[in-house]
Amino acid sequence: xxxxxxxxxxxLLVACxxxxxxxxxxxxxxxxxxQTATKSKTTPxxxxxxxxxxxxxxxxxxxxQPGNARLIGIYADRQxxxxxxxxxxxxxxxxxxxxPFKSGLLYVALDKGxxxxxxxxxxxxxxxxxxINDLAGAMQVQGSIDNEIFYKSLKMEGxxxxxxxAFSQQMKGQPEDSPQFLTAKKxxxxxxxxxxxxxxAIFKKYPNSFFTSFKRAGQNPEVRDIxxxxxxxxxxxxxxxxxxxxxxxxDFSDERLLNTPVIANKLKRYIKELTPQHPDSIISAASFLVxxxxxxxxxxxxxANWITVQYEPKETTLMDPQAVYVYMVxxxxxxxxxxxxxxxxxxxxxxxxxxxxxxxxxxxxxDVLSTDQFGKQKSIYEMTAPYIIVYMYNPQCEHCQEQTPxxxxxxxxxxxxxxxxxxxxxxxxxxxxxxxxxxxGMTFTNVYDPSNKSIYAKYYVDQTPELYVLNKxxxxxxxxxxxxxxxxxxxxxxx
Numbered sequence: 001x002x003x004x005x006x007x008x009x010x011x012l013l014v015a016c017x018x019x020x021x022x023x024x025x026x027x028x029x030x031x032x033x034x035q036t037a038t039k040s041k042t043t044p045x046x047x048x049x050x051x052x053x054x055x056x057x058x059x060x061x062x063x064x065q066p067g068n069a070r071l072i073g074i075y076a077d078r079q080x081x082x083x084x085x086x087x088x089x090x091x092x093x094x095x096x097x098x099x100p101f102k103s104g105l106l107y108v109a110l111d112k113g114x115x116x117x118x119x120x121x122x123x124x125x126x127x128x129x130x131x132i133n134d135l136a137g138a139m140q141v142q143g144s145i146d147n148e149i150f151y152k153s154l155k156m157e158g159x160x161x162x163x164x165x166a167f168s169q170q171m172k173g174q175p176e177d178s179p180q181f182l183t184a185k186k187x188x189x190x191x192x193x194x195x196x197x198x199x200x201a202i203f204k205k206y207p208n209s210f211f212t213s214f215k216r217a218g219q220n221p222e223v224r225d226i227x228x229x230x231x232x233x234x235x236x237x238x239x240x241x242x243x244x245x246x247x248x249x250x251d252f253s254d255e256r257l258l259n260t261p262v263i264a265n266k267l268k269r270y271i272k273e274l275t276p277q278h279p280d281s282i283i284s285a286a287s288f289l290v291x292x293x294x295x296x297x298x299x300x301x302x303x304a305n306w307i308t309v310q311y312e313p314k315e316t317t318l319m320d321p322q323a324v325y326v327y328m329v330x331x332x333x334x335x336x337x338x339x340x341x342x343x344x345x346x347x348x349x350x351x352x353x354x355x356x357x358x359x360x361x362x363x364x365x366x367d368v369l370s371t372d373q374f375g376k377q378k379s380i381y382e383m384t385a386p387y388i389i390v391y392m393y394n395p396q397c398e399h400c401q402e403q404t405p406x407x408x409x410x411x412x413x414x415x416x417x418x419x420x421x422x423x424x425x426x427x428x429x430x431x432x433x434x435x436x437x438x439x440x441g442m443t444f445t446n447v448y449d450p451s452n453k454s455i456y457a458k459y460y461v462d463q464t465p466e467l468y469v470l471n472k473x474x475x476x477x478x479x480x481x482x483x484x485x486x487x488x489x490x491x492x493x494x495x
Contacts, residue, residue, distance in 0.1 A: 053100055053122060053123065053124050054097065054099070055095055055096060055097055055101055055125070056095075056096050057095040057118070057124065057125070057128070058092060058093070058127045059092065059093040059116060059128045059129070060090070060091055060092045060127075060129040060130075061091040061110075061116075061129075062129070062132060062138075063133060064091035064110065064132045065091075065112055066086075066087055066088060066089050067086075067110065067112055068085070068086060068111045069085045069086070069093050069109060069110055069111065070107075070108075070109045071083040071084060071095065071109075072108075072115075073101070073102060073106055073259065074104060074105055074106075074259055074260055075104075075258060076258055076302055076306075077261070077264035077268075082102075082106060083095070083097065083101075087110065087111075091132070093108065095108075100124055101120045101124060102120065102259050103120055103256040104119075104258070104259020104260050105117060105118070105119060105120070105260040106118040106119075114132070114135055115135075116135055116139075117136075117150070118147060119144075119150050119210055121146055121210040123143070123144055123145075123146070126141060126143030126144035126147065127141070127142045127143055128141050128142075128147065136155065137155055137158065139151040139155075145206060146209055146210050150211050150215075153199065156195070160191055160194070160195050164188055164191050164192060167184045167187050167188035168184075168188055170184035171188070199219075202215075210256060213254050213256070213257065214256075216250075216251075217249055217250045217251065217262045217266070218249075218265075218266070220242075220246070221242055221245035221246060221248065223238060223242060224237075224238055224241045226238050239274070242274070243274050243285065246266070246270055247266070247289065247292065250263070250266070252293050252295075252296040253296060255298050255299075258298060258302065263299075267289075267303065267306060270285065270289065271286070271310065277318055279318070279320050279321070279323035282311065282318075282324050283323065283324055283327045286327070287327075287331070289303060290303050290307070290332060297339065301339075304332040304333070304337075304338075307328055308324075308328040308329065308333070311324035311325050311328070313325060313356075313462045313480075314462060314463070319361065319478075319479070320360060320480070322356040322359075322360060322460060322462075323361065325353065325356065326356050326357050326360065329349050330353050330357075333349045333350065333353075334346065334350075355456070355457045357457075358457055358459075358460075359458065359459045359468065361478070361479060362475065362476065364473075365380070365388075365390070365475065365476050366459070367380050367381040368390075368422070368424065368447070368454055368455055369454055370447035370448070370449045371449065372446055372447050372448075373433070373437055373448075378447055380422050380470075383420050383445070385415075385418050385419055386419075386471070386472040387418055387420070387469060387471060387472070387490055388420055388421070388422055388469075388470040388474070389407070389411075389421045389422070389468070389469055390422050390459055390467070391421055391422070391423045391424070391465060391466075391467050391468075392423075392424045392425075392426055392461050392464060392465060392466040393423065393424075393426070393465045394425070394426055394427050394464045394465075395425065395428050395432050395433065395435070395436035396432075397464040397465065399463075399464065399465055400464050400465045403465045403467075403482065403483055404440045404465070405440060407421065407442075407467075407483050408440060408441050408442055408443075410483050410486060410487075411443075414487075419490070420444060421444035421445065422444070422445045423444060423445065423446045423447070424446075424448070424455055425446065425448040427464075428448065430448065433446075433448045462480070466480070467481045467486070469486060469489050471493050477489055477492075
């Protein structure tokens, strides 16, 4: 990991990721990784909804063996050890302490396997009883409305999900206009509608409960039946409507939701699955979401950091992640908006984004005027070939030593087909540079500027070798390429 990635990760309150769930408000699996929180890095920021009530929780598990339980807290996609407790000989766990737990979702992970979920809010005094063989299905709750209706919904959905899945399975492989498909779809849709109506009834009965805020946030929008005037399905319109309505049920004024998996799950699905992995699409989706949270600092900080780290150039295989990175930094990591960072950190990120900004795919390529090994000034824009490869390398770079001979051979084969090369040596010295040219047989234009002034903020080098392709209009059509990918990029542009 380079220093810039580490720098952004340090700004970020939590690590990136989060498992997908169909209903992003439900997390029924045992936590896979537990990281003990430290005050300096992984402990979440102050919870505005926390209560002064001291926890007094008793959980009785029929059939449980004596042992230990770990209480695992959540902040977005990070798990941390919040406390621990003992399971006594009767299968009871007593959770009692002076400091309240943060409002959110808490796992009670049993060392013999299995976990119990607790919705924690202001009321942290209640009792629960269940069976080791059916932790969720046998759960009974007293003294906590949030957990009572939480487990009521889990039981209801557990029964219905099996039936819904069975009808979905019947639909697979059937023509959409066949009687089998239509019958199964009708039955499946009826079950989904019943589940939705039951949830809505709970929401209406307990409008101010944490459960309602949590469960609403995890609901996905309905897939709309959007059609063209001729009656055919408008797939693009459906996806657009689904994506733009995806966050409608999330109350960004409720910071408790960040202490559950729901926000991280939705964010990952929204950015990585519902959004085409193309820079323009990602930028559009990111700005749509992040702009919604500008008045909600905790969400704004989390979303801006998470998206930026995802598209930090060394952390993704996207063709041009720098476009996303530049947009995020220039728009959200400013002194006015990045309240969690100091001016020096902001300036460092802004400088890096500036260095990247001139060499994004689809932009007019910048010219470079520098000196070749014969002491002559050479410019990219004086070259007349329809396609120009801008190649940046370092003689000591191991990958450069692998790619340079391949580029030399490619140039020999493609020079007559309208391809030329403008090579730029970086981080070297005059003698080493000239020796490398002779050793590798580079006969194309080759320049070196010890001061870097002639190339600064023109073609960004994340790591050497760096290779760009410019077309006849001197538009950047490819970058971050290996030599064997150049032909594909050129042919795609020609077609």
